[in-house]
Amino acid sequence: MPTTTTPTPAPTTAAAPARRRDPRAAVWVPAALVVLVASVVGSVMVGAADLGAADVGRTLVTHLGLGGLLGVEPLPALQDATIWELRMPRVLTAAAVGAGLAVCGVVMQALTRNPLADPYLLGLSSGASFGAVLVLGAGVALLLPLAAFVGALAALAAALLLARAMGVMTPTRIVLAGLAVSQLAAAATSFVVFWSAQGDAYRDILSWLMGSVARSTWTSVAIAGVAVLVVGGLLASTGSVLDAFTFGDTAAAGLGLDVQRTRWVLLVGVALLTGALVSVSGAIGFVGLTLPHAVRMLTGARHRLLLPLAGLFGASFLVWADTIARTVFAPRELPVGIVTAAIGAPVFAVLLWRGKAV
Amino acid sequence: MRDRTTDGTSRVAAPGSTPGLEVARVRWSVAGRLIVDDVDCTAPPGAFTGLLGPNGSGKSSLLRLVAGITVPDAGTAAFAGTDLASVRRRERARRVAFVEQEAAAETPLRVLDAVLLGRIPHRSLLAGDTDADRHLAREALARVGMAEFADRSLATLSGGERQRVHVARALAQEPSLLLLDEPTNHLDVAAQLATMTLARKLAADGVTVLAALHDLNLAAAACDHVVMLDAGRVVAAGSVKEVLVPAVIEQVYGVRCDVLEHPATGRPVLAFS
Structure with a gap:
């Protein structure tokens, strides 16, 4: 007889803890994580210089200081720099921005109960753009992330004050104030561009307005990554809170939520995260609008699974969108915002047409 | 009129029993307009109380004030002897459930998921549904006669079925006090009667039910106790036979009526002329 030292599974579910995880979550979340890791490695491999997964692995091991320990030789300097200085920061920034935008999109759509809502609803992207073109036009590109972040928060503050001034902060008032x-x-941005931009500055500005991760550095990764892990992580844990808004503010209040305070806190969270993302990538469109709808078709309307899955799929989506942006017309590059719009808009149209998304 | 109010209500609540809902001197105005004007009324425990009155008489506002969704300028609403304003929001949501008029979701939603929302006040906001939650939600659906609809999409249901799902969501909160805002609105006559039967059944199970109602005859047929509001004030309160009399109806609605007796139930039937 085989000696079974491994504990046999509990005979019945009666012994299982009452707080059992959603079985779908147990499948989807790991699957989406695997897709994301594969996307990051795959995307780093794609490009003008021919690199394999092993090369990516060697570079990682080397830079994590494990080369000696594992007996791995570093790659030649050029290949190493291509992976570590060019592609990794760019791919990781794309992943962080994609994840953050998708999570923010879910939160905004739930809070405003508006299927057309996206992270930029409160004027965040327009405010960031205005801040950005001011410094781009002035030729001080170093200050760009800071200017964009400040612009985004200023726009948020203006929108929220305006919404408050109209009375109680209802979803409609928030949408109108944001508009x-x-x-x-946007008018101020156009004015600055029209008045001052010439030549290369013009292209820089346009590329930034469309959204691009082409100039990502490890600093971009740090900004977007920390923002996504901290703020995005917190937002992604608000599934039950967002669920409570399913039937509107009154129903949410009836379920024991402080509606005004909750909305205020979540909007500020979305603004901080979106502001940080926009400061490194510009305003990349359609990720925050379309991804939530697409993932909702997998998970249903409940938010506990929707939030993390939207984040993970959003990350993979933007990684591949940016891979397309830098390879399709290589050596010329597109702003990734053009690619996300080219994919996102038709997908959104299909979702509308199928009548399931909204 | 105020005297009659107190008389009517005190007669209904049995002496010595736990008090039901007691609204005392509640006053609420919005944009300088007084909507609820010094309202005193009660809903006896484990009974079905109808909140009657013309459009704009303050029925919905009063329900929202009792539910704690809006905060009164003055006055208190107490249930089972506890001032509801002194209870934390989540705790209040475990005692009081509110079904508003025509709540709609913007995204496609499964019926069971809609009912599960009612479990939110009972668990940490970080936790997901448990098996116990799902069991309670299915039980709530069964209580409203919708058990077999659990996996349907909410959007595919008729108005009456949706209304029942909302009541099930409220029941999933396991409330002692259930507030219904015009639960029979836009329903056909069968669905209206079914909703009233459901409210009576819930009251018989021990839930105190307070429902804003439009249709006086429905109220006459189903309610244990009624409160008549006009322009934010209580005009009359008491049993159906005490309140639904020609004098009150004419004073509040400006219409004449005769009160007949239902041949089967013996309850009043209003015939308007």
Whole structure:
């Protein structure tokens, strides 16, 4: 007889803990994580210089200081720099930005109960763009992330103050206030571009306005990564709170939520995260709008699974979108925002057409 | 009129029993307009109380004030002897459930998921549904006669079925006090009667039910106790036979009516002329 030292599984589910995980989560979340890791490694391999997964692994091991320990020789300097200084920061920034935008999109759509809501709803992207073109036009590109972040927060503050001034902060008022601030900031941006931009500055500005991760550095990874892990992680844990808003503010209040305070806190969280993302990548469109709808078709409307899955798939999506942006017309590059719009808009149209998304 | 109010209510609550809902001097105004004007009323425990009155008489506002969704300018709403304003929001949501008029979701939602929302006040906001939650949600669906609809999409249901799902969501909160805002609105007559039967059944199970109602005859047929509001004030309160009399109806609605007796139930039937 075989000696079974391994504990046999509990005979019935009666002994299982009451707080059992959603069985779908046990499948989808690991699957989405695997897809993301594969996407990151795969995307680093793709490009003008021919690199394999082994090369990516060697570079990682080397830079993590494990080369001696594992007996791995570093790659030649050029290949190593291609992976470590060019592609890794770019791919990781894309992943962080994609994850953050998708999570913010879910939160905004739930909070405003508006299927057209996205992270830029409160004028964040327009405000960031205005901040960015001010410094780009002035030729001080170093200050760009800071200027964009400040611009985003200023737009948020203006939108929220305007929404407050209209009375109680209802979803409709938030949307309207965001629209007003957006339009004003967009007009100011156009004015600056029209007035001052010439030659290369013009292309820089346009590339930034469309959204691009081409200039990502490890600093970009740090900014976007920390923002996503901290703020994005917190937002992704608000599934039950967002669920409570399913039938609107009154229902949420009836379920024991402080509706105004909750909305305020979540909007500020979305603004901080989106501001940080926009500061490194510009305003990449359609990730925050389309990804939530697409993932919702997998998970249903409940948010506990939707939030993390949207984040993970958003990350993979933007990694591949950026891979397309830098390879399709190589050596010329597109701003990744063009690719996300080219994919996102038709997908959104299909979701609408199938009548399931909204 | 105020005297009659107190008389009517004190007669219904049995002496010595735990008090039900007691609304005392609740006053609420919005944009300078007084909507709820010094309202005193009660809903006896384990009974079905109808909140009646014309459009704009403050029925919905009063329900929202009792539910704690809006905060009164003055006055208190107490249930089972506890001032509901002194209870934390989540705790209150475990005692009081509110079904508003025509709550709609913007995203496609499964019926069981809609009902599971009612479990939110009972668990940490970080926790997901447990098997116990799912069991309670299915039980709530069964209580409203919708057990077999659990896996349907909410959007495919009729108005009456959706209304029942919302009641099931409220029941999943395991409330002692259930507030219904015009639960029969836009329903056909069968669905209206079914909703009233359900409210009576819940009251018989020990839930105190307070429902804003439009249709006086429905209220006459189903309610144990009624409160008549007009322009934010309580005009009359008491049993159906005490309140639904020609004088009150004419004063509040400005219409004449005769009160007949239902041949089968003996309850009042209003015939308007």
